[in-house]
Amino acid sequence: MTLAIAVALLTGVGTFLIVRGGAVRLILGFILLGHAANLIIIAAGGTFRREAPLVDGGAVLDTMADPLPQAFVLTAIVITFGVTVYLLSLVARTAKQASKVDSRDEASGEAHDD
Secondary structure: OOOHHHHHHHHHHHHHHHHHOOOEEEHHHHHHHHHHHHHHHHOOOOOOHHHHHHOEEEEEEEEOOHHHHHHHHHHHHHHHHHHHHHHHHHHHHHHHHHHHHHHHHHHHHOOOOO
8 A cells, every 4th residue: 555655646746747847847757757667567566475586495486576577677777767867968968058059149249038
């Protein structure tokens, strides 16, 4: 039940941040949605099973954790990190180009009505 509440909270806040607009809010919303997806994958593997997935031959199969969702989450974390770095670099590049355009406008003496 606690896991479902955490997923709902992360999804709700992430969606809210994405809808609000703005580059930083978009990136933070994407990160929160990524964490919510990771929790859903972990929940699919069965959070009630807590024993190690790989043990010597004396383990009961019903109590072992499923290693596949754990591997999926590890891969999803790496992908989310990569996409986050890419989005941050896009925001930095956009801000840099915007400052170049603003400095050119100031040098030429043009006025803007914002």
